[in-house]
Amino acid sequence: MTDPQSPAPGDGSVPPPPPGYSTNPPPAPAYGQPPSYGQPPQEAYGQPQYAPAPQAPYGAPASATIPGRTMGIVAFILSFFVQLIALILGIVALVQSRKAGHKNGWALAAIIISAVLMVVGVILFFAIFIPLITFGTEAFQACQAVGFEGTVTVRGLPVECSDINR
Template sequence: MSDVTPPASAPVPPAPAAPAASDGKTLGIVALVSVFFISLLGLILGFVARGQSKKAGVKNTPATVAIVLGFIFLALTILWIVIAVAGFSALVSQCAELGTGVHTLDNGVTVTCG
């Protein structure tokens, strides 16, 4: 009988590395920029970025600033919408009283109702 050694087994490949958890700083900057254009989006991204930073144990100033500005800009947007709706409803009410046509009010303002 011959002396036969079994073939060497192939080495086991290492397990794929888990993706590194984000510290949220990049998302915090994205939130800060986006809050100037779409306040609600910046506010949401700011909360997500701050949550990621808390998990990573780091401070995220851009995310915090985005959250504060997001609340301020959102409140201003809501206030602007309320004022616009009130103005539009006042105009509709005025036109309902005056009827169709071009009217000059007592204060000199011209209103066109159609």
């Protein structure tokens, strides 16, 4: 007996494939990609796959530099010695950083420190140097009144009139 589903040998006809079966092989995967067989790719052990971070070219810094940061650090250091220059550099560095959308704590600190030290310097000038200058004027006038001879007392301090230049 012959099976009605399969043709007799030597008939020359090929039976049709079962449903869902393709006689064409799947296309070859691209270089570096796993073959896909109709299923989505599975991640190994359930861990997400991340692309590696882009590498900086050889000799370049690993992180992007913030505009004005170096100038802010220089301004910070100078703020203890040369306040006016530090104030100007700090403002320029802060403006550069803000235009780029970054914060620059070094520049801000340089601006604050240099401004405070400039105010302290002005106060010290008026508190120390102005009285010293006026002391010399008072001593000169007191010695002039006695004819530049002897010793006079100015603000509780003895002043030798022979030491004062006419």
